[in-house]
Structures are given as C-alpha cells and as structure tokens.
Amino acid sequence: MKYLDEYRDAGLTHKLLADLQKTISRPSKTPDRGWTLMEICGGQTHSIIKSGLDQLLPPEITLVHGPGCPVCVTPLELVDKAIALASRPDVIFTSYGDMLRVPGSTRDLFAVKAAGGDVRIVYSPLDALEIARKNPDRTIVFFAIGFETTAPANAMSVLQAKAQGIPNFAVLVSHVTVPAAITALMESPDVQVDGFLAAGHVCTVMGYWEYEPLAEKYKIPIVVTGFEPVDILHGILDCVHALEDGKPQVRNAYARLVSREGNKPAQAVIKQVFEMTDRAWRGIGIIPASGYRLRDEYAAFDAEKRFPEVQTIETHESPLCISGLVLQGRKKPSECPAFGKECTPQTPLGATMVSSEGACAAYYRYGRYGK
Amino acid sequence: MCLGIPAKVIELYENNGMQMGKVDFGGVIKETCMVYVPEVKVGDYTLIHVGFALNIIDEQEAMETLELLRQIEAIEDEIPGVSETPGI
Numbered sequence: 130m131k132y133l134d135e136y137r138d139a140g141l142t143h144k145l146l147a148d149l150q151k152t153i154s155r156p157s158k159t160p161d162r163g164w165t166l167m168e169i170c171g172g173q174t175h176s177i178i179k180s181g182l183d184q185l186l187p188p189e190i191t192l193v194h195g196p197g198c199p200v201c202v203t204p205l206e207l208v209d210k211a212i213a214l215a216s217r218p219d220v221i222f223t224s225y226g227d228m229l230r231v232p233g234s235t236r237d238l239f240a241v242k243a244a245g246g247d248v249r250i251v252y253s254p255l256d257a258l259e260i261a262r263k264n265p266d267r268t269i270v271f272f273a274i275g276f277e278t279t280a281p282a283n284a285m286s287v288l289q290a291k292a293q294g295i296p297n298f299a300v301l302v303s304h305v306t307v308p309a310a311i312t313a314l315m316e317s318p319d320v321q322v323d324g325f326l327a328a329g330h331v332c333t334v335m336g337y338w339e340y341e342p343l344a345e346k347y348k349i350p351i352v353v354t355g356f357e358p359v360d361i362l363h364g365i366l367d368c369v370h371a372l373e374d375g376k377p378q379v380r381n382a383y384a385r386l387v388s389r390e391g392n393k394p395a396q397a398v399i400k401q402v403f404e405m406t407d408r409a410w411r412g413i414g415i416i417p418a419s420g421y422r423l424r425d426e427y428a429a430f431d432a433e434k435r436f437p438e439v440q441t442i443e444t445h446e447s448p449l450c451i452s453g454l455v456l457q458g459r460k461k462p463s464e465c466p467a468f469g470k471e472c473t474p475q476t477p478l479g480a481t482m483v484s485s486e487g488a489c490a491a492y493y494r495y496g497r498y499g500k
Numbered sequence: 501m502c503l504g505i506p507a508k509v510i511e512l513y514e515n516n517g518m519q520m521g522k523v524d525f526g527g528v529i530k531e532t533c534m535v536y537v538p539e540v541k542v543g544d545y546t547l548i549h550v551g552f553a554l555n556i557i558d559e560q561e562a563m564e565t566l567e568l569l570r571q572i573e574a575i576e577d578e579i580p581g582v583s584e585t586p587g588i
Contacts, residue, residue, distance in 0.1 A: 130526040132506040132545055132557055135566055145569060172503055225550070253551025255533060278504070281536055282552045293516060330504045333547060333555050356504075363569060385562035386504075386547055386555050395536045395554065485503075 132385070136357030137180075145362040146185055149369065153189045158373040163189035165321060166368055167314070167458050169307055170328035171198030171486025172356055178491040180358045190365065193458030196310050196413065197328050199275045200227045200484035201456055203303045204409040205444040207274075208233045211301055213439045214270050214432060215241045215248050221264060223257035224272040226250040231480045234445040254286035254300075261290070261298040270432045273300040278330040280304055280421060281395035284402035287423065287430050299432040302422055305408050307331050308339045309419030315347045320457055324368040326354040326361070329383040334399075336391025340379045348377045355383040402427055411480060412453025452479035455488050462489040463499030504549040506557060507532070509542050523548055 135141075153159040168174055174194045177183050183192055196202055212233045215222035222238070229238040229250065242248040247267075251257045254271050261269035273283040283300065290298040307328055314320045327340060332353045340351045350371035354364030363382040371377055381387055399421070408420030423431045433439065449467040454460040462468055462481065472478040474490055481487035492498070507523035512534065514520065519534040523546060530548070534540050537553045546553040 130506065131508075132562065133526075135562075141566075141569060253533075255551055278549055278554070281554065282533075282550045285533065285535065285552070289516065289518070330547070330549060330554065333504070359569065363565070382565075384565055385558045392536055392555055394538065398536075 133357065136355065136359040138359060142180075142358045142362060145359065145366060146187075149190070149362065149366055150187045152366065152369055152373070153187055155373070159189055163191060164323045164369060164372055165191045165193060166324045166326060166365060167193045167195045167322045168326040168354070168361070169195040169197040169310070170331070170356075171195075171201065171484065171488065171491075172330075173197075173326060173328070173354065173361060174488050175486060175491045176356050176358065177361060178495045178497060182358055182361060183497070186365070190369070193322065193461075194455065194488040195314075195325075195458055196410065196456040197276065197307065197331075198456070198481065198484050198486040198488070199279065199303075199305065200225075200231055201452060201480040201487050202305055202410040202413065203228070203231070203274050203480070204411045205234060205446055206409065206442055207301065207303045208237075209442045209444055210433065210439045211272050212236065212238060212241055213442065214301065214436060215246045216244075217436075219267055221247045221249060221260060221267050221269045222272070223249050223251045223260060223269060225274070227484045227486075228272055228274065230477065230483045232447070232477055232483075234443070254283050255289070258286050258289055258293075258295060258298055261295050262293075265297055268297050268299060268435065271298070271300050272303070274303045276304075276328065276331050277306055277335045277399070278328070278333070280399045280403065281334060281392070284398045287402050287427050288398060290430055291427065296429070299430050299435050300423070301432040302403075303408070304403065304421035305410065305419055306421070307335075308343060309416050310410075311340070311343055311351070313413070313416045313419070314457060315343070315349065317457065319459055322349070322458060324350040324352070324372055324377075326364045326368065327351050329353055329355040329360070329387060332383065332387045332391065334392050334395050336389050337379050337381060337387065338389050338391075344377055344379045350377045351379045353379070353381045353383045353387050355386070410456075412450075412456050447478040450479035452481040452489070455481050461499070462492040463497055465489070469493060469498060504547040504554060506545050507548045509534075509540055509544045509546055509553075512540065512542055521553070523553070
C-alpha cells in the first residue's frame, strides 16, 4: 500500500538507526545520562513496541510513553456514566470498540451488553447518527471521546444531528487536548523528559503553531512525528539534533500530512460545536483548560443534560493499578506489580491494559515483561 | 483512537448535503466523509480517521522527505566504518 510500505522499509529503518547511533556518538554532544524522549500518542507507542524499535535504539535514547490514549484517560466517572446510560432500556449506546472493555467502578460496557443492554460498536459517529435516524423512538447516545484527531468527526455528528433534525441523538463528551497535557507534564517535578514526539494525527487537524510557545517556554524540542517505523526514527533523529544543536524548537517530521496551520475547516467545526473546559484525566487528575465540552447552543444533544439523573456517581478505582504513573511516563508497564498477573487484557484493572493504544496492552501483547 | 490510515479516493458524491466518497484501503472499500478536504479529487490519497478524511497526503512532501532520509544514508555510506548497521 502506497504511503505505508515506504515507511516500513527495513533497509531505510536500519540506515536511520545507524545515523542515530552516529549522531549520538559525536564527541561531547550527548550527555552521559543520554536523552529521554516521550512519544505523546499511544498509537506511536504500539508502533514502537510492535516493530521492536525500543530494542533497536542506541542505549543513550530512552523512550517513555505519554498520555495520548483517549480510552486510557477518559475519567472513571464518565465510564460509569456511560455504563449507567447504556443500562437504560430507552437508550441505544454507541461507542468506538475500545471503550467497551474499559473497567468502570463495578463493571464494563461489555457486561452491560451481556446483561441485555443495547450497546453497539460503531466505526464512525456518522454510523451512530444513522442508527438514530432508524430508531426514532429511542435515544441514541454516542460516547464522544478522543483527542483533537477525533474531534472533527464527533463535532460533525452533532452539527448534522441538528441540521438533519435528528433530535434523538446525544453525545457523552470526554474530549481532551494535547498541548494542555504537555504543559501539565512539564509542570510536574516528577516528569523528566528532554523532548517530545508530538502526535502526528492530532497535528494533521490542529497544525503545530500551538506548540511553539510551549517549546520556547520550557526550552524543549517538540517534533511532529508520524506512526510508521521510518516516521518515528525521523522524529527521534530531529529531536536529538534539536537537543544536541541547542535549538529546542518545534520541528515537523510528518510534512506529508501536517502543515503549521493544520486543517482549517476541521478547526472551524470544532470551534463551532465545542468550547474549552477543565477536564479530569483518569489516573492524572484535573488539568485546567485541557478539553472540550459542547457549547450551550448544542445542549439539546448533551447526554449529561438529557439524563440529569446520571450526574451523581460514586467511583471506585482499583487500588492496584498504576496507570496514572504509566500515562505520565513515570513508570514502565512492566514495573507494575500487577502487570501480567492480576492485570491482563482479559481481566484489565486499568484502561492502559485495554486499549489498542494503551502502553500496558502493548507491553503485554509484544512480550515486554521486564527483567 | 488516533489511528489514521492512508486510502485512495475512488469516487465522490453528495449525501445529506455532505461531500462523501468511497476510498480504497488497499482492497477494502469504505464510505468516507470528505467535508474537511473540500479540494479532494478522485485519485488523491487521503488520511482516514473514524470515517472522515482529515487531509490529503502531499505527494511532493512525501517524496522530498524520503529523498532527504535516503540522502542521509548516502552520506553515511561515504564515511568508512559507519556503513554497517551496528548491533542488528
């Protein structure tokens, strides 16, 4: 497939690894402790672990895994709200597939489905809208989670519900944004990161101008990076060059899909439907101005407003799960005492073991059990 | 979630007032919303995410990037002793 095979090419991957080795072997440029880089996006984490890049990189480069897994950071309270809504007989609950196995306080959405709840996996929010069109006597709730990549699609489903007159469609919104997460990580004294690989598809939508003040403020390189092995090595190389040349700026290693300004029509629709709000991130806590909520003019499509009885929910997190530390790059999944024992993809204690973007799931699936 | 996959646009049409299209993921054909890429043409490669095209892949940039990355490799090969891939 064009635009995939070239970026998975083993020959070019090995050549870039050799170039990276040569770059950090230059005298007196690389500090003895090496460089610690964080890939923001869980999709990149999976690509790195799947391709074995983590085991091929020079020992001076340490990759830590970031919070860019929307399923993982969706707060427990909203998962519990989703479960409460999905349990109602008057509701058809629709979601991206990854959310169904995420543990709530007492059960997950699959358990609701097994108990007779009408829970349906959709590929796109437009599929949920179609279900709403065909079931006018029931309320179709779509679990609108995600980062900026997913926001244009989720926002368009609300716009279309309004435009096409589909009043029985509602969204349970849990949207988060990357720049606020970078700020929170940089402000945390426990997080030691020398550079960031920014999430390429978030930047496809948003561009990278938002990262320029962050790179300047924290004197840290932020490199827009894609998802295939060649793309990731390109991002790492640019990041190491920025560090060793003393130029901690924003760089773009994903130019075939990302411009500085991003996708303007998509940004306009996000802005039309959503406004910034504080958001709780599962395992991390509340980050100010770190997500989106529906604007008041779309309140009719807000599932939390339509079903106010789901507002008060008491949550219970597993005391064993350290996913919050994993999501901040402070612990590797294999350092968790429950990893692979009490916690597996079949019986996950935290969302990081569930999602196709969760670091724990990647470590489990590709056999990174630690020493 | 942020998984985006390249796909070739094979058909464009309108549905419910929205620009829609069919895209080919190397043999799998899916319907896709094209509202965010108004300039899209049949034959373009787009990045698809949850049923929406988020951008058109810039062929010129793609070629230049690969060329640049391969040039690094060409320079490496000219320097004795670094052309082998260490440790692999």
